[in-house]
Amino acid sequence: MSFIPCDTSMIALVDCNDFYASCERVFDPRLIGRPVGVLSNNDGCIIARSAELKAMNIEMGTPLFQIQALERKGCIALRSSNYALYGDLSARVMQILDEFSPGVERYSIDEAFLDLAGMQSPEEICRQIVHKVPVYTGIPVSVGAAPSKTLAKVASHLAKKQAGRKGICVFHSANDPELINWLNTLAIEHIWGIGKRLGRKLRQHGIETALQLREADHNWLKRHFSVPVKRTAMELNGTNCLTLDDTPDPRQNIMCSRSFQKATNSLTDLKEAIRFHAQTACQKLRKQNGLAQAILVSVRTNSHRFEPQHKEARAWALPVASDDSALIIRYAQEQLEQIWQPGFRYRKAGVMLLDIIPWRPMQLGLFEHQQKEKKDQEHKRRNLMHTLDKLNDRIGRDAIGFGLSREQADWKMKMAYRSPRYTTCWNEIPVVKAN
DNA sequence: CTGGGGTCCT
DNA sequence: AGGACCC
Incomplete structure (x- = not known):
């Protein structure tokens, strides 16, 4: 060999x-x-x-x-x-x-x-x-x-x-005969990075296969299409343009949203959904040691149906950069009350944390006696969040959270066929029987 | 009845 | 901000 x-x-x-x-x-x-x-x-x-x-x-x-x-x-x-x-x-x-x-x-x-x-x-x-x-x-x-x-x-x-x-x-080389053969039969829209729309547009210019794309004039591709299309063509030629990224930057936004199993207009339901999403988003935020500077709350009706539609999202800057679930939940729910309107069947709600920066100690006020108090408060709050995250990690998301959580709420997901969380949840771990 | 969460580019 | 693309 x-x-x-x-x-x-x-x-x-x-x-x-x-x-x-x-x-x-x-x-x-x-x-x-x-x-x-x-x-x-x-x-x-x-x-x-x-x-x-x-x-x-x-x-x-x-x-x-x-x-x-x-x-x-x-x-x-x-x-x-x-x-x-x-x-x-x-x-x-x-x-x-x-x-x-x-x-x-x-x-x-x-x-x-x-x-x-x-x-x-x-x-x-x-x-x-x-x-x-x-x-x-x-x-x-x-x-x-x-x-x-x-x-x-x-x-x-x-x-x-x-x-x-x-x-x-x-394939050791982009000129491997077997590879070229295959590129010759590979339809343009099956190439990584070329979707339905670009595929259609390329076909209009007579480019129908991967081989044709890589042989097209790259400057022409850049002018008539975009930089990414040119890059794809170069990549097909064996030029490595997409660098390997083994240490991705932390997220700048964190989004949690979900559609409900049944549409609802109830503000109580929506507030509960928003609470849940804000809480989940904050958990992710703390996991990457970040602080959010703004939040966005969104609700929408089901656009697949012929009925009154309402889709709205509102962003709001937080007074201080924060990773505090209680604070962010409160702000998110206030936002929701602003955008919610009676008479619509809402199908989806979400929370997005925006402009995330690396964690730093809270900025303190001018007066010293306040500083000490605030510092203690901040310390306690961080301990609480830390404990919360650890418990939820072990027992399952939303095991412990803020406010009231109903087990069988209509806004929750339908999961009629779910298998146990065999590896991440202590009470769902598989049992081995031996005799 | 028909998902959610990203990134990158224009 | 919105579109296109990805898994």
Whole structure:
């Protein structure tokens, strides 16, 4: 066996296979080999499918009601999305990937880019990844590697699609004949970064395949389309323009919003939803050691329906940068009262924390006796928030919070098919029976 | 009946 | 601010 050493750029994309469906299988082996579908929030539509479900031609976005009969007959298995579980298994996968390269960019919950530049044999590393990740986590993965991110995406596609490759596809050069062959048949809108709209526009100019895009004049692309399209073309040529970002900046905005299982006009319901979202957002804020300088509260009706529509969002600067749940909840609810109007069936509400800055001690006033008092208050408040976060981390989100929380409120999500939070919640941990 | 949460660019 | 794209 001979390994080709690699001295130019080489980026691998590790992609978990049918991630959400695979996660559900890790703790429920009865699902192995069966068609499995995972539903969006509110059990609205299919957002992830196992290979078997794909083979039944059940598409992404299929509404639940269209497949509910199949589920009842036992032909397919459905699960509500269980992000606590997926997030935890994702972290386990990423932890293993860190062993293979000092440069790992977590691109999404189920994908990561690895910098393999200068490594002895990319093929061998890919083989080890594809072997080790499922052994340690139960999640199958495939890997594509090439000189640029965009080409790594293409390679990863082939790694999944062509059975003979065993989940691995490596292109050392952008001029690999096999790669060129494939680019020649790859439709323009299937390239990473080219969506429906750009695809249509490119086709109008006669550019229909990935190969045609990379051979087009780059300055012309920049002029007639945009910088990103030009970059995509260069990436397809093997020029690495999208740098690997293994230390992303902390978020500048944090958004929490959700649609309700039933539309509501009740201000009490909406206030409760806003309380919940503000609280969740603040938890995320504290996790990244940030302070929000402004908040935005939004409500909207269901635009899919023919009925009176109201959609409004209002931003408000906070008097001081803060990460205090109680304070932010209060402001958010005040905002809500300003934008809420009687007579509309609201379907969604949300809170966004804006202009986030790194945490710093609270700015104090002019008078010393006040300073001491305020400092103590601030200290107590931070302790409280810290304890709150720790408890909620252990017991489950919203286990402890502010104000009144009703278990069965209509504004909450529908999650009729949810699996247990096997790994992140003490009272849902799996029980092993032995005799 | 048909998701949520991002980023980047113009 | 809004559009386009991504998972």
